[in-house]
Amino acid sequence: MKIDSGSKPGQAFVTTPAGTKCEILEDKSLRIPIVFDHVHYFPDESRMREMEDFYTKMFGAKPVKGESDTLGMPGGKLMFAKSTTPAAGTAGRSLDHIGFNMMNADVLKAFAATSQKRGAKFDRPYESSSMGMIRLLDGFGTIVEITKAQGGYFDTKLLDSTFYEVNEAGKRQGESPARTQ
Numbered sequence: 001m002k003i004d005s006g007s008k009p010g011q012a013f014v015t016t017p018a019g020t021k022c023e024i025l026e027d028k029s030l031r032i033p034i035v036f037d038h039v040h041y042f043p044d045e046s047r048m049r050e051m052e053d054f055y056t057k058m059f060g061a062k063p064v065k066g067e068s069d070t071l072g073m074p075g076g077k078l079m080f081a082k083s084t085t086p087a088a089g090t091a092g093r094s095l096d097h098i099g100f101n102m103m104n105a106d107v108l109k110a111f112a113a114t115s116q117k118r119g120a121k122f123d124r125p126y127e128s129s130s131m132g133m134i135r136l137l138d139g140f141g142t143i144v145e146i147t148k149a150q151g152g153y154f155d156t157k158l159l160d161s162t163f164y165e166v167n168e169a170g171k172r173q174g175e176s177p178a179r180t181q
Contacts, residue, residue, distance in 0.1 A: 018094030036076045039098055042083035043140060051140050052080055058115055058136070059100070075100065089141025097135065097143035105132050108148040 002015040010026030025037055043051050052071060055061040055078055061071035069080040090097055102108040105128070112126035112134045123143055124135035132148030 016094055020095045038077035038079050041080045042087045044086045045082040048080050048082055054138055091143055097145045099145040102148050105148045108132050
């Protein structure tokens with residue numbers, strides 16, 4: 001693992017043995033130990049605007065005032081910087097995907113349906129399961145995983161009943177599996 005100082009106080013970069021570079025920013029005002037801030041994308045210049053448009057269309061991301069080529073969404077930012085050498089896709093690499101969380105199963109199901117109408121391509125389409133997850137392909141090499149109530153691991157009040165009552169096969173606790181004939 002390699003650690004480099006950043007150009008400003010409270011900033012450092014950690015590069016994993018697999019080559020994933022993570023930016024660490026100190027924020028002394030946080031009330032919890034660690035929080036997500038942003039993801040950097042390094043597309044070639046010809047695709048940068050197209051990437052920004054995708055995240056705006058699919059996720060409702062909006063430009064951040066005073067930060068060029070930066071989009072904001074609930075929970076974090078997406079930052080875009082032109083690159084002469086486009087980054088490789090995430091699938092099968094040390095940083096396999098990025099992820100977002102929906103509040104519950106109903107919201108996730110509605111988001112999946114809306115995304116499909118908007119032309120989203122799925123690596124994993126919506127299905128009712130205990131994890132409640134979909135995986136979108138952004139068309140630029142990144143898999144975007146969207147889950148339901150994963151924050152519930154830390155606050156059980158955020159879990160909807162389908163999270164813990166339904167197994168991976170979509171069966172409720174105590175329900176017999178379907179018989180094959």
